Amino acid sequence: MAQPLVKKDDDRDDEAEYSPFLGIEKGAVLQEARVFNDPQLDPRRCSQVITKLLYLLNQGETFTKVEATEVFFAVTKLFQSRDIGLRRMVYLMIKELSPSADEVIIVTSSLMKDMNSKTDMYRANAIRVLCRITDGTLLTQIERYLKQAIVDKNPVVASAALVSGIHLLQTNPEIVKRWSNEVQEAVQSRAALVQFHALGLLHQIRQNDRLAVSKLVTSLTRGTVRSPLAQCLLIRYTSQVIRESATSTQTGDRPFYDFLEGCLRHKAEMVIFEAARAITELNGVTSRELTPAITVLQLFLSSSKPVLRFAAVRTLNKVAMTHPMAVTNCNIDMESLISDQNRSIATLAITTLLKTGNESSVERLMKQITNFMSDIADEFKIVVVEAIRSLCLKFPLKYRSLMNFLSNILREEGGFEYKKAIVDSIVILIRDIPDAKESGLLHLCEFIEDCEFTYLSTQILHFLGIEGPKTSDPSKYIRYIYNRVHLENATVRASAVSTLAKFGAMVDSLKPRIFVLLRRCLFDSDDEVRDRATLYLNTLGGDGSVVETDKDVKDFLFGSLDLPLVNFETSLKNYEPSEEPFDINSVPKEIKSQPLAEKKAPGKKPTGLGAPPTAPASTVDAYEKLLSAIPEFADFGKLFKSSAPVELTEAETEYSVNVVKHIFDGHVVFQYNCTNTIPEQLLEQVTVVVDASEAEEFSQVVTKPLRALPYDTPGQIFVAFEKPEGVPAVGKFSNMLRFTVKEVDTTTGEAEEDGVEDEYQLEDLEVVAADYMLRVGVSNFRNAWENMGADCERVDEYGLGPRESLTEAVNAVINLLGMQPCEGTEVVPSNSRSHTSLLSGVYIGNVRVLVRIAFGIDGPKEVAMKLAVRSEDEAVSDAIHEIVASG
Amino acid sequence: MLLALLISNSVGNILVERYHGVPAEERLHWRSFLVKLGADNLKGAKNEELLVASHKSVYIVYTVLGDVSVYVVGKDEYDELALAEVIFVITSTIKDVCGKLPSERLFLDKYGKICQCLDEIVWTGILENTDKDRIKRLIRLKPPAEF
Incomplete structure (x- = not known):
């Protein structure tokens, strides 16, 4: 709530010290609102009361249903007054109150009257209010007036109707779509804002009709657009058209490029930017196309207006991801932005420089960043950390200075998300840069000595358990791990016990000493810690002597749980405690729907802790699990590679199918991921008929069809081929989806008994080198x-x-x-x-x-x-x- | 879409707050996020100097005007440049209504009129009017001068 003003200095001029709303109280204002009912209305007083009501609403105060209804009815009485100022307030107040459907009727006739008024401004305002409070039935009644208003001579009336149209398109699209002729006419309006609003609405009405959008763009890019705002919209729609037509005109000149390039010389900065941005985002943009856009953006980097600097550096930052070399010319301008007062600009400048910098500039950049880090907020720091991680992967030889930087900032103050980003980065560097492993692990060890976040401590301990034993001197990590058993909470202690056990299992020479430590944990106050210690002491075997650990034990400690967690959870929930112990083999291994990793894999940022090493590997893991659950593929050996999904259907077709190629030494398995996008259909006995006549070295051995493919539930079909062992055989395969289709009653969800056999042609697929x-x-x-x-x-x-x-x-x-x-x-x-x-x-x-x-x-x-x-x-x-x- | 328009006094108390397309449960987060953003960055900023930030796919442009701070939040076509246009209309209109840089008292004195102006500038998340003289006429229900 707003508070009374603090007493100002005495020498300030004599403005009264207190807020006019000091001590304002809802009950009192509602009482005051009774003046609306007076037979002799006092417009000034009524306006004051409405102002107070608005103030209350703007402060987040809410009215009960009864209060709102009472105020609403009282406000409608004010239509009797002819005072213009008061009428304007009434319009505003009704919009703010958003009366319910049964109340609207009270005010409809007054508003309809205003909508047909000779006074233009009554019309404009009445349209805005009506559209705010209207429902479908009322809308059909006033549709005629709205269509007229769209082409009204008065730009305010036209804009009011158009903006209402944009608003109503969400709730009553079929009605608003009928206005497209009028809107089309308004697009040609001489009034700048009318054109802007009309263009926005027309595009929304036609957005699913590619041809119409293309025509719209073609005609407008030749004509004149009066408002810079509308010109920006036009540029956006143009880029959309270019994107959609790009595939067919790969070779020739890009359509509309000249228009975009021309916009770079527009007088409004907003338009220049929009055009520059559109050019940089063109698919497969060439450096010749990029150059003029980069040049204008570079000029804006040294603009005196922060918004322009921000917009320029933000765009260049994006370009740097795909065309780092194109941005290097701007590096000097960007370096001066590191000290920009606006920290958002500085952060963007730094991260762009990190992307475009070369190996020799790393050290200099790191020096600049160190000074910068201390005075920005955590969310900016996270962005910087992520950029440093990418830089380090790009220039692995520089890992030492980058790793040092990360470990330094890890020691400084910061919140959980920030610390997690740093730890994740260190973990990824350890995994990807073998030389960085030992120093990275030590940095993490030092961090857990004084880490306030249980989650991070446990994740680091888990990671240490996997990576630590593989280092040249695993014993040096034991101290850090065992310290956790003394100093931390039960969750961290339990993790530490598990980590110790892993060292014991992997490093035979350490085993006796690990046993001593684990035995001490048997006296822990927490039962989970004690249980783990007992479990590991029993499983490791050898009673503390230097012996090799069984393979089974290693599998138990390091192997992944070979079950879908969801299935495991369900089975555990269904298990009723009895004499018979829970049998883990009873958990079904089949994954019901497509594995999540597969859908999310493209574009996914590599996650650090908690996820298996790097993103692609996690997908491979998921595939390995999926394939190992199918007995027919059991003797194919180890999975060598799984390709990224290849689409076999166009977007938005009835059935969406993509395929993943799994390569084994002597076999290839095609995994067809199918989705049925028609709610009225159930597909049964779905299979893919593969013709391998253009792939001579392959012979089909197994097909695993899908029993049923209901609407929107992805399913998988597998087809396996044998090929000469170890030979990189290539070939082309044509695919046909074959199934029985059954009609589904969408209201009951039941499918008809009888179905019809049908086929659906898919695109060809190639196995390449x-x-x-x-x-x-x-x-x-x-x-x-x-x-x-x-x-x-x-x-x-x-x-x-x-x-x-x-x-x-x-x-x-x-x-x-x-x-x-x-x-x-x-x-x-x-x-x-x-x-x-x-x-x-x-x-x-x-x-x-x-x-x-x-x-x-x-x-x-x-x-x-x-x-x-x-x-x-x-x-x-x-x-x-x-x-x-x-x- | 213009997601939010927020005006606060110098210590972060809300004077005007309008949202569009922001679920009710997220509004409080936005409010505190914006006020904190202002507290961190607006100290020492010159009047009407624009500051800019982005948060996820959303842009924020904000500034200080006399005793009040103004924030606008947008996404998609309302990027930082469009928002700069919006905030320029808002600040020039407020100055016009108040006759000078507003103190908090002056702002509250003209509260009703300012609400009317804002209603003409931004409506249901869309920028509707950009010219302060025209807005001045519209709130008196007078047609625009050029018409």
Whole structure:
């Protein structure tokens, strides 16, 4: 609530010290509202009372149903007054009160009268009020007037009707859609704001009709748009049209690009920005297209207006994610923004610099950031931490200074989310950069010595249990872990016990000492801690002597729970305590619907603790579990690779199907993820008929059809093929979905007895050479290259023919090979004539492969490359050359 | 969509608060978030100097005007630049109504009129009028001068 003003300095002029609403109280104001009922209305007094009511409502005060009704009825009496100021207040008040449907009737006739009034402004306001309080039936009654109002000469009336239309489209779309002729006319209005509102409404009405939107854009980009706001909308709609038509016009000039580029010279900054942003977000934007947009954005970086600086740096930040080289020209301007008073701008500048910086600038940047970190809020710090994590993965050689930075900020004050972001980052760096492991683990150990967050302590302990025993000197971590048993709460103590047990299981020489520590835990005050200690003492075996731990015990300690947690939970809930112990084998292993990881995997940020190592691996884990639950695939051996889902249907078709290719040594399994998007249908006996006539080396061995595919419940069909073992066979497969379709009564949800057999053609699918390559990076390419040696090196030169740009050629080769680019070498600096990419991967049969490709481009865009392959097996080196030669 | 318009006094008490498309249960969070944002950053800011922030996919532009702080929150087409336009209309209208930079007292004295102006500027989350002279006429139910 607002409080009375604090007493001001004496020398301030004589404004009264107290708020006019001092001591305002709802009951009293409601009493005062009785003046609305006076036969002789006092407009001034009535306006004052309404102001008080508005003040109360704006303070979050609420009226009970009775109070609101009473006020509403009283306010409607004020329509009798002819005082203009009071009428304006009445309109406002009715909107604020939002009367219920049964009350609206009282005021409808007065408003209808105003809506037909000769006074334009009565019309405009009455429209706004009516549309706010109206329902469908009333709307059909006033529709005629609204259509007239849209094309009213008075811009205020037209705008009122158009904005009401935007509002009503949410609740009564079928009515508003009937106004499109009038709205179309309003788009041509000479009044700037009318055009803006009309354009917004017209686009919303037609948004699902691509052709109509395209026509709208085509006509408006040729004509004149009066308001900068409307011009911005037009640019947005234009980008939408470009996006949707992009696929068909890959080769030629991009449609509407000239329009966007022209907008970069508009006089309104808002329009310039919108155009620059639209250009930077074009699919597959080329550096030639980007340059003019980046140039205007760079100018705005040094603008005196913070909003412009913010908008510029925000856009460049986004560009830096996909085209870091295009942004490097702006680095100097951006560095000066690090000290910008507006911390949002400074944070964006820093994170952009982190994305565009090169290896040599890392140290300098880190110095600047250190000063900056102390005076920003946690949410900004998290953004910076995430940017540093990406930078470190990009330049693994710089891990030392970046890891030090992370450990320093870990020691400083901060909230949970911030600390979690730092810990997650350290964990990811440990996993991805082997050299960083030992120092990273020690930083985490030091952190848990003084960590106030139970969640983080337990997660770090869990991680230590997995990674610690694999280090050169595991014993040095024991002290930190055992300290937890003395100093922390029960949850952390229990985690520490588990971690100790893992060290005991993995490091035989430590086992006797771990036993001593675990025995001490038997006297803990908490039963979970004691139980764990007892359990581990019994399972580790050997009674504390230096013996090797059983494989079963290791599996028990380190293996993942091979059950879907949901199923496990249900089974446990259904279990009734009895003589018979709970049997874990009774838990069903089948996963009912598509695994979540698969849906979320693209674009998912790598999570740190708690998740299995890095995002792709977590998907692989999910797939492995899924496949291992199917007995027919049991003898296929270990899953080598699962591809990203490939769509076999277009978006928004009746049935949506994508496929994941699972590669095994001697087999390939296609997992068809199917979704039925028609509520009125139930599909049964769903299978995919695969024609492998263009894939000679493959022969179909198993098909696992789907018994039923109800609406909106994804299901999976599997088809397995045998192929020559260890051979990277390729081929093309055509697919047909075959099923029995049954009508479903959507009201009861019951399906009819009889169904009809039907088929649905899916897109073709290819198994390509890249499917046999795992994208696995190396932290230090040069070391890895030297270590691999030149024994199995194969070098050859290739001409790639005419190409759009060097970048396009580099990406094509990387995609062809399916390998992981290292050290940021997938990015080609703009205007380069030559470039070297370093790639790493693991080829089927677990053979590590490193590739060094030198690209060059000459005048007529002819690209040539020299490909050097090193691997542990010369046959594999040859195979890589074959992929390129045949690709 | 213009999600929120909030005006507070110098110590963070709310004077005007309007939301559109923000669920009731989230409003309190927004209120405290904005007030904290102002408390952290508006100290020492010049009158009408715009500050800007983004939170998830939502943009915030805010400023100080005499004794009051003004915040606008938007998303989609109401990005930081459109919001700058909105806040410019709001501040110039308030100055116009008050006749000078508003003290809190002056703002509250003109409260009814300011509410009417805001109603002309932003309605159901959409920017409706951008010209202070026109708004001045509209609240007196006079048609725009150029018409």
